[in-house]
Amino acid sequence: MKMGSRFMPSLLLLFCLCTTLISATHAADCSSLKLTGGRKQYSNCTELPSLNSTLHFTYNATNSSLSIAFSAPPAKPDGWIAWAVNPTATGMAGSQTLLAFKSNGSMVVKTYNISSYSSIVEGKLSFDVWDLEAETDKDGKMIIYGSVKVATSAEKLNQVWQVGPGVVDGFPMKHEFEKPNLASLGELQLVEKLSPAASSPSPSPQSAENSNSGYLVSEINAGFWISALISLLILL
Template structure:
């Protein structure tokens, strides 16, 4: 009887552990608006920012939701792609701020650190919108066209204090602001011996591969432990 009770308790523990391994890395990065579902998400290393994204290889597009708190309620936030370099100069930016109480998104071609010009970007963008949530964060939603052969992008993100006459003020040059650059991996890197799934499947796998591996390891450990109890 004691053995059966112990086995039942162990099975309940196993179920709890397996359920925990099903939680994706995005579980703590949910968007409060919940406008769309995205295949991937990542916590960016600085400025308390997150990026949700889906790469669609069929039409070479990237749908994003960039979330970050501005320095002040009337500040601005921006997410950008740099087609030619890894820094801010040359980046093509989506910039959001409040205008007359409502959130707006505008596009800026940042040709240099001293020149931030509102205008059309070097690639197509669509479905642009922005919102602010109750936690003080602002969110930029949108889709951008990427090169058909692209496996990664140079991304830049930033926040600023506010604007003057409709133009965003310069952001601070603190350590976190200067470090707000990096690569966005669209397609998972594979070893030479591995087979190559479609790019869209790779983009989804990029966010899920880690927790699947953990789940398999936990499953084998649990099955082995159960077998040991039964043999005893």
């Protein structure tokens, strides 16, 4: 009994370390996020870092277009969601916005040119948009579908997303200014960057040997912790 008490902290520590090693090999797979009514398949998807939102997208370099499906729960059941591209800055001011909400029981998508925080005007955006539509899923999330024209040879763009409580006479009501709302912006990488390793020549035999050695060391370390854990279980 005393031996078991003495080894219990070590056993717990080893269990946590082994769990961490195993968990690191199981990264979240965005492709498991399913769209209920998407009209097309998308080549990329990402779980955005705030507002419980996701973005599925396909970038077509041939005609410099971006097809998207943005989903998020509105702040209230009759609220709105929005996804935007900001061609000139990183925040909301200047963003070219696709905003979806319910109108007479049906989902609609409107375009808003947000020239400043105090001026939200419905109207044509600074770039072409087409195939706009929206829907709600069984969990109450709203989804915006559409395609937008992006700058030729663009590799990334500034995106902004947001949710709000409602729309009055076509004017979106002000959203909250909590931390998740203020964090709803970032870069969207359209073209995957090549890492230095991917763009460099094939490694020499010596480099390959070093790389394999590093891999073996990692495997040995993992094996050590697992063996130690099994030994302690036998002792207990």
